[in-house]
Amino acid sequence: MYQLNIPVPLEFSYDRCIEFLLRSPKEVLHSVQNGKVYKAIALGDFVALTEVSFSNRQIQVTVLNADPVFLKQPVLEEYIRQWFDLKTNLRPFYAMARKDKLLGPLVDQFYGYRIVGQPDLFESLVWAVIGQQINLSFAYTLKQRFVETFGRREMAQDKTFFLFPSPEVVAQLSDADLLPLQFSKQKSKYVVEIAKAFVINGLSKDSIEKLSFDQAKEKLMSIKGVGNWTANYALMKTFRYPNAFPLEDAGVHNAIKNLKKMKVKPTLDQVRRVFKKYKGWEAYATLYLWKSL
Numbered sequence: 001m002y003q004l005n006i007p008v009p010l011e012f013s014y015d016r017c018i019e020f021l022l023r024s025p026k027e028v029l030h031s032v033q034n035g036k037v038y039k040a041i042a043l044g045d046f047v048a049l050t051e052v053s054f055s056n057r058q059i060q061v062t063v064l065n066a067d068p069v070f071l072k073q074p075v076l077e078e079y080i081r082q083w084f085d086l087k088t089n090l091r092p093f094y095a096m097a098r099k100d101k102l103l104g105p106l107v108d109q110f111y112g113y114r115i116v117g118q119p120d121l122f123e124s125l126v127w128a129v130i131g132q133q134i135n136l137s138f139a140y141t142l143k144q145r146f147v148e149t150f151g152r153r154e155m156a157q158d159k160t161f162f163l164f165p166s167p168e169v170v171a172q173l174s175d176a177d178l179l180p181l182q183f184s185k186q187k188s189k190y191v192v193e194i195a196k197a198f199v200i201n202g203l204s205k206d207s208i209e210k211l212s213f214d215q216a217k218e219k220l221m222s223i224k225g226v227g228n229w230t231a232n233y234a235l236m237k238t239f240r241y242p243n244a245f246p247l248e249d250a251g252v253h254n255a256i257k258n259l260k261k262m263k264v265k266p267t268l269d270q271v272r273r274v275f276k277k278y279k280g281w282e283a284y285a286t287l288y289l290w291k292s293l
Contacts (some may be wrong), residue, residue: 002072004073006059006080011090013112014054019117028147028162029123034103040161041079042120043072047163047290052080053284059084064156070202085240093242093281097288100277102259108286115287117237122198124238125220129190131181144193145181157188190225197223199253205238208261213241214258236283245282255289 001228008014014035022032037052052060053103060081063070081087092112097103117246118124131139131226150173170191176217178188197203208216216239220231223233229246245263246252253265256274278285 001065002070002073004061004063004077004080004088006061006077008059008084008086008289011094011112012084012086012114014059016083016110016113017116020113024136024140026144027162028151031159038159038161040152041251043075043077045077046072047152047154047161047252048072048076049102049154049159050076059086065154076129079119082116082119082240085117088114088240088242090114090284093284096278096281097285102254102256103278103285103288107291109289110291112289113241113287115237115283116120117240118234119238120164121203121206121234121238122167122194125194125223125226125230126191126232127172128163128233129187129194132230133186134291142181142183146178146183148182150177163264167195167198172198185189186225189237193224194226205219206239209239213243216241236286240283243279243282245275246286247275249286251290251293252286255292257293259289 003280008275010019018035018037021027021030021037032038037050037278039050039052043047048066049064051064051223053060053062059074059080061210065200079091094107096109117218118127126146127143130142148166150169152163152166154161154163160212173192173195175185175188178191179185183191203219208219211219213235216235217228217231220226220234222226226234229248232246235241236246247268256262256271257265275282275285
């Protein structure tokens with residue numbers, strides 16, 4: 001086994017992140033037991049089967065299947081930092097939010113909550129498409145079937161770990177593979193198109209990271225099935241652009257309606273006006289509005 005300790009910023013709450021990771025019992029890409037998270041993490045050609053815990057203001061990572069000379073430490077640490085968004089300095093956001101009627105109470109109540117991300121771009125895009133126009137419970141059902149059917153499975157300490165299906169595997173799928181899992185024809189088509197963008201057109205996380213926010217958004221939206229909401233979701237959860245803003249998100253609309261005690265959900269223009277005050281921090285404003293639900 002190999003162990004890694006990663007100090008966290010003062011503005012970080014492990015408990016809040018665990019709350020997010022526990023939001024569905026159907027989640028298959030990680031499990032949580034007694035505050036410890038178990039997750040398979042692909043590090044190049046090695047799959048690290050990890051146990052993640054928290055103590056003394058440090059995230060503690062144990063690689064259950066590592067040999068004594070584990071050579072992937074820097075890659076693993078970078079993954080954990082991205083996953084829990086440890087690099088973002090939240091102080092400017094909190095300074096702004098505390099002056100705001102909507103966000104002020106939320107940042108005090110959920111202090112230290114961070115965007116628990118999806119460092120894998122392919123997973124991020126496909127998950128966003130899977131969740132379109134259905135409730136969260138059924139989205140997790142589809143994801144569970146998809147991962148268990150086409151993903152990679154590993155074992156350690158009597159625990160089963162799953163990896164998200166690779167673009168190479170998904171690019172070969174068809175309606176005949178996905179419709180029996182209760183994917184709609186449209187979702188089936190879009191998921192395969194996203195995979196082909198990686199396999200055939202050379203889309204990658206590295207290539208997107210080199211672009212500006214607007215260029216990255218345009219590049220993602222050039223993929224069939226990736227609209228404004230999906231692109232912004234990936235820019236928020238994978239690339240950590242603080243100005244990523246899923247304007248059309250129903251959860252954001254419901255949160256504003258509830259907090260402002262409106263009788264009907266706000267229009268897109270009303271949402272834009274609310275978010276003008278959050279310029280540069282739209283992703284975190286979105287996160288805390290989601291949390292209010």
